[in-house]
Every structure is written in C-alpha cells, then in structure tokens.
Amino acid sequence: MTYDVAALGELLIDFTESGTSPQGNSLMEACPGGAPCNVLAMLAGLGHTTAFIGKVGRDAFGEQLEHALEEVGISTKGLVRDDLVHTTLAIVASLPGGDRDFSFYRNPGADMMLSQQEVDADIVSSTRVFCYGTLSLTSEPVASAARYAIEVAEQNASVMAFDPNLRPPLWDTMEHARKEVLWGMGHAHVLKISDNEIQWLSGREDYDEGIAWLRERYDVPLILLTLGGEGSRAYQGDLRVEAPGFHLAETIETTGAGDCFFGSAIHFILEHGWRAYTQDELRALLSWSNAAAALVTTRKGALRAMPSAAEVEGLLARE
Numbered sequence: 001m002t003y004d005v006a007a008l009g010e011l012l013i014d015f016t017e018s019g020t021s022p023q024g025n026s027l028m029e030a031c032p033g034g035a036p037c038n039v040l041a042m043l044a045g046l047g048h049t050t051a052f053i054g055k056v057g058r059d060a061f062g063e064q065l066e067h068a069l070e071e072v073g074i075s076t077k078g079l080v081r082d083d084l085v086h087t088t089l090a091i092v093a094s095l096p097g098g099d100r101d102f103s104f105y106r107n108p109g110a111d112m113m114l115s116q117q118e119v120d121a122d123i124v125s126s127t128r129v130f131c132y133g134t135l136s137l138t139s140e141p142v143a144s145a146a147r148y149a150i151e152v153a154e155q156n157a158s159v160m161a162f163d164p165n166l167r168p169p170l171w172d173t174m175e176h177a178r179k180e181v182l183w184g185m186g187h188a189h190v191l192k193i194s195d196n197e198i199q200w201l202s203g204r205e206d207y208d209e210g211i212a213w214l215r216e217r218y219d220v221p222l223i224l225l226t227l228g229g230e231g232s233r234a235y236q237g238d239l240r241v242e243a244p245g246f247h248l249a250e251t252i253e254t255t256g257a258g259d260c261f262f263g264s265a266i267h268f269i270l271e272h273g274w275r276a277y278t279q280d281e282l283r284a285l286l287s288w289s290n291a292a293a294a295l296v297t298t299r300k301g302a303l304r305a306m307p308s309a310a311e312v313e314g315l316l317a318r319e
Helices: 035-045 060-072 142-155 174-185 195-202 207-217 257-272 279-296 309-318
Strands: 003-008 012-020 026-033 050-057 074-082 089-094 100-105 127-132 159-162 190-194 222-226 231-236 239-244
Touching: 003 035, 003 074, 003 142, 003 257, 012 060, 026 035, 026 060, 035 050, 035 060, 035 074, 035 127, 035 257, 050 060, 060 074, 127 142, 127 257, 142 159, 159 257, 174 195, 174 207, 190 195, 190 257, 195 207, 195 222, 207 222, 207 231, 222 257, 222 279, 231 279, 239 279, 257 279, 279 309
Parallel strands: 003 050, 003 127, 012 089, 050 074, 127 159, 159 190, 190 222
Antiparallel strands: 012 026, 089 100, 222 231, 231 239
C-alpha cells in the first residue's frame, strides 16, 4: 500500500484540566495525543492515507490510543506494544497567556523503547511525505529507530517534514537537544518551527534574523514559522510571506494547534505538489493552516478534535 503521509514518534496520553469535582479536586481528562499522530489525524480527516510508527505499552492506555488511531483513520500497522514499559503520559497545565506547561511520565515510557528492528520499513518506503520530530531522538533505542526510518524515507525520495517540537524537560541537557534539532534540520525539506524555538536555536530575538541564521547553515527549501495567535510566516527562496492569525472567543486551550497547522500545511503540499510556490500560494497555505489551528484551540483533546475542511472554509469565509 502507498501512503500519503507516515510519521514516527511519540503516541501518548495528554491529561488536561477539565474542571473540578464536587469535592473541589481537579479533574483531568485523558486525551489521546502526541505531535506526530495529531498531524496524521488532521491529514486523515482531510482524506489522506496515513500511517503511524511507534510504541505504546500493553496496558489500558495503550489500548485506548490504538483505538483512537483506528477511529480517526490512521493505520496502526506500524504500532508496536511493549510488554514491560508503560504507555507514556503527560500532564498539561494551562498557563496565563495561553501557553502550556508539560510534565511527562517517561523515564522510560513505551515510545522510547521502539527499536530499529521494529520499524516497518515497508511503510516508510511507500510514503509520499515522512514526518519526524526530536522527541524520538532523546535516547536509545528509539533514536536509532528514527535515524533508520529517516534514511529509508530519504532513499524513497519522500518529502521530509520536520517539527522540532522542543520539550526541554525530556532532554538530559539543552546542548544535546540543540545537537539533535540541528541534525534534524539537515534532513528536512519542510520545517515547521515556533517563534520561541527559533529564538532559542539561533540566539536571535528577531524572527527574521533567526531564520536567516538558520538558512545560512541549512538548505531547508520551505520554512514555516508559527507565531501563536499572531499568525505565521513562510520562507521559500526569495519569498517571505506572512498571514495573520484568527482570534476566536471560544478558545479554551492551545494543545495541538501547532500540529493542526503542520498537518494543514502538508495537506496543501499534497494537493498542489512539492515545488516552489508563488507568493499567493504561500499566503493561501498560511491562512488555511492558521484557520485550522484556531479552530482546534476551541476544543479539548487534539487528536480527536481536528477540524474538517468545511469548518476551516467556513471560518475563512467569515473573515
């Protein structure tokens, strides 16, 4: 089978705040998540064939996650179960201003235990786009599995889509994180990077200066910079294009917004072909992706909360 998009990485349970009990205790909702699968969920909802490669525990949360993938239309052919290590968990706390604080139960977590031998090379060698991040580069054996999959995808001439998705608590040192993020840059055709990530990586406060620093060192053909609620920018060749964000009164949290944006951008690439785009095309890519990301902030639980094409078009028509 040929897939439009395959991804390797973390699949986990995000526990998000969901009110209080009658006794005054915080209630937490167990939401299926993990950046790679959030991206795939958006793409599957838009009609693309998708597959995930990763590992969960042989426990109740692992079963919940497998069922969630099947429910949204992501192939679980590459999903492996671990008999000894439990499914990775994350506690997501909302901070003032819309940002989030993550606390991970991953020392180890099942996603870290995927080995090179467990990677389904048939999936990787038959995908148009391959998505990867850095959470699979934090430690072995999954780092070797990720590097192997990236090598296979490159041999297949897949479009390589990279989101660093920096989570400082998961790294032994930030020097190690920086090394792996830069390694990922060296293999990317499409990069999705956030405002705070480019500032951290480049040491530049100005976003354009940070992107220029990056482009001097790595030949990434298309760079997408997300700016939270302020919108996003695209850099390709000599073009720099910006599109404003959408501010919705119904926004409740930002979990999955960046993943929804990235999935929407990959959807545009699949629909239009991988090539150099015009200024108008890049603006359309950004606007559509910004609208989709805004919609997902109005819902709980990213993987099951991705908007439909009709919802995105409806929001764009309102503006």
